[in-house]
Amino acid sequence: MIERSHHDMGGQKAGKVKRTEHAYDDWELRVDAMMMLLVGVVGGSKRMTVDELRKNIESLPPADYDKLGYYDRWVISLTQTMIQRGVITTDELARKLADVEKRGRR
Amino acid sequence: MADARYRTGDSVRVRKAAPLGHVRTPFYIRGHAGVVERVCGAFPNPEELAQQRDGLPAQPLYRVRFRQKDVWPGYRGSAADVIEIEIFQHWIEE
Numbered sequence: 001m002i003e004r005s006h007h008d009m010g011g012q013k014a015g016k017v018k019r020t021e022h023a024y025d026d027w028e029l030r031v032d033a034m035m036m037l038l039v040g041v042v043g044g045s046k047r048m049t050v051d052e053l054r055k056n057i058e059s060l061p062p063a064d065y066d067k068l069g070y071y072d073r074w075v076i077s078l079t080q081t082m083i084q085r086g087v088i089t090t091d092e093l094a095r096k097l098a099d100v101e102k103r104g105r106r
Numbered sequence: 107m108a109d110a111r112y113r114t115g116d117s118v119r120v121r122k123a124a125p126l127g128h129v130r131t132p133f134y135i136r137g138h139a140g141v142v143e144r145v146c147g148a149f150p151n152p153e154e155l156a157q158q159r160d161g162l163p164a165q166p167l168y169r170v171r172f173r174q175k176d177v178w179p180g181y182r183g184s185a186a187d188v189i190e191i192e193i194f195q196h197w198i199e200e
C-alpha cells in the first residue's frame with residue numbers, strides 16, 4: 001500500500017515560503033466562482049462537495065501536483081468531479097476542448 | 107449522530123493507518139498521543155462525502171493537543187510548544 005500520499009507533506013523538508021501576495025488572473029477568479037456555485041455556497045444548488053474537490057486534487061500524479069498552481073489543481077479537479085457525477089461526459093469535454101483550441105488558432 | 111466517546115482532558119492516540127481514499131488526518135500525526143482540548147461537535151464524515159455518499163451518521167470531531175517535541179524528532183523550540191489538530195473520532199483510540 002501507499003505509506004504517505006504525495007499531497008500529505010506536512011513536516012517534509014521544503015524550501016523557503018514566498019510570503020508575497022499576487023493578483024489573480026481572470027480565469028482564476030472564474031474558477032473560484034465556479035467552485036462556489038458547484039458546492040452551493042452561492043446559488044443554492046449543490047453539485048459536489050469540497051471533499052470531492054480535495055480527493056481529486058490528491059489523486060493528481062505527484063509531478064503534476066508539484067508543477068500546477070492552486071487554481072490549475074482546482075479546475076482539473078472540479079472537471080474530473082463533473083465527469084464522475086455525470087454532469088458532463090469525457091467525450092463532450094474532449095470535443096469542447098478541441099473547439100476551443102480551434103477558436104484560439106484563428 | 108454517533109455518540110462522543112471522549113471528553114476534554116482525555117488522553118487519546120491517533121490511529122496509525124495508511125488507507126486509500128480521502129483522509130483528513132495528517133500523516134505526520136498518525137500514531138501520536140495527545141489530549142482532547144475540546145469537542146468541536148459532529149460533522150458528516152469527509153471520507154464518505156468525498157465518494158458521493160452522505161457521510162452520516164455525523165462523526166464527533168475533537169481538537170487534540172500534541173506536544174511539538176513529541177511530534178518532531180529533535181524539535182528545538184520550547185518544550186511547552188503545542189500543536190492542535192482536529193481529528194475525527196474514528197481516527198482516535200484510547
